[in-house]
Amino acid sequence: MKTLYMVRHAKSSWKHDVIDHQRPLKGRGRRDGTLVSNTIKGEMPPPQKIISSDANRALTTANYFKDAFEVEDKDFSTNHDLYDFSGQNVMKIIKGLDDSLQRVMIVGHNHAFTSIVNMLGNKYIDNLPTSGFVAIEFKEKSWSDITTGKTIKTLFPRDLK
Template sequence: MKTLYMARHAKSSWKYDLPDHQRPLKKRGHNDATLVSEKAQAEHKPPQKIITSDANRAQTTAMYFKNAFGISDKDFVLNHDLYDFSGQGVMEIIKNLDDSLDRVMIVGHNHAFTSIVNMLGNEYIDNLPTSGFVMIKFPVDSWKDITTGKTKSMIFPRHLKE
């Protein structure tokens, strides 16, 4: 059984004149990433590894999950190929994960992440929101064999606010 956690980066700021790759989170992004990462940690086993896009907004979001789940530095990996909006690079990373890992979290970007949660999961999500977290389970022993799995959990910021 393989379990994939996917999280879209938190709400980013357009306040600064920076290249897209360097954009930081805005205050709401920090708040939402805190809420979602704490809820994910309370409800799910920690991933064995977190792999995140190296874009500033994704790295910062991933750090909230790293801290909530208590992930070590050696199991927290930056990967430029997750700075992908089409999904090809993301799927390449997923399909090539080490089979010794049963639970992996990836943090990245739309439109790739919405497309992939819909392609790999069995529940349609119109749009994976910023800070959105999805868990999908696959009844396989090798990451290269995953096709459609079962969407077991969705945690979105709007679920945690009243």
């Protein structure tokens, strides 16, 4: 059995004169990322690996979850291919995960993440919000074989306010 945790990056700030890839989080994003990560750590087992987009806003968000779940540095990585908005690269990463891993968290971007949680999960989510967490469980033994799984948990900032 495989479990995929998907997290959309926290709310980013548009007030800085930087390229999209370097946009930081805004105050609300920092608060929501901390709130969701600290809540979910008490509700779900820790991921064995976290893979984040290397965009500033996603990496900062991923670090909140890394710290909350106490994931070691060796089990945390970035992948530029998660800086993907269509979902094709994200799906390649998911399907290519090491089968020794049972629980993996990926942190990235919309529209890809909303599309993928709806494609892989069995619960329709209109829009995966910033700092949104979704866990999907699959019966398959190999990541390359996953199709539709069961959405076992969603946690959005609005659920906690």
